[in-house]
Amino acid sequence: MSNGNIVVKQALVRVKIFDENKNYESKLIFQEPKTKAGIRNIPLPPNVLVLLNTHRLNQSKENLLVGYKYEDQDLVFCTELGHPIEPRNFIRKFQQLLKISGLEKTNIHSLRHTYATRLLELNEHPKVVQELLGHSTIAITLDIYSHVFPEIKKATADKINDLFKIKNNFVKEEPSSYAV
Known part of the structure; x- marks a missing residue:
């Protein structure tokens, strides 16, 4: 976040990394968005900024508890160690929140x-x-x-x-x- 904007400059994608035997492992990496237009600034409403600033403060407190194990990757939402959230886990959590809120599955x-x-x-x-x-x-x-x-x-x-x-x-x- 910068000056009340979300700065989109990278995307988290899963890639397959092959070895010499054509075996592969799946890995999450950051890469530039698919198009130049994908790199952008998105202004946020003031009420969202308040919530995100509160989140950032809570995140900083949690980082202090973890100490040297925390890897700051400048992510707004991440694991307790600062790593990107596994997309499947994010989707699971999203579905849980919908259910708790009584909202339709989407x-x-x-x-x-x-x-x-x-x-x-x-x-x-x-x-x-x-x-x-x-x-x-x-x-x-x-x-x-x-x-x-x-x-x-x-x-x-x-x-x-x-x-x-x-x-x-x-x-x-x-x-x-x-x-x-």
Whole structure:
């Protein structure tokens, strides 16, 4: 985090490392995001910053208890020793939290989808949503989230309705719908 932003500069991925006998082991490594657009700053709402600062303070206290065994990798969420969280464990914990909260079972990626959908429903410009999600082109964002646009178009039509009111002494009632 930097100046109220999440700085996305790397992704945690699982890779297979092969030996000379074509046997492999699976290993977690950090690498750059898939595209240049994936490297980005995401501004956080103030209430999220408060929660993350509290988390960072608690994390620092825990680090002191672990002492020299802690490996600081500048991660916001990590194991008690500072290592990246194993993705399967993260997913398990996420599912536990959903259950405890009484929420529907879903996957982590649906949170990203919900975030983008809600931004578009709030009439955030698609270019801003594209940059926040790290899509390389706006076309990707528009293609993935095109299902949101009929509702947005209807809301837009409702907003500009007053601009097109017809004032005509000959029309006694406004028709409720028009055939096109």
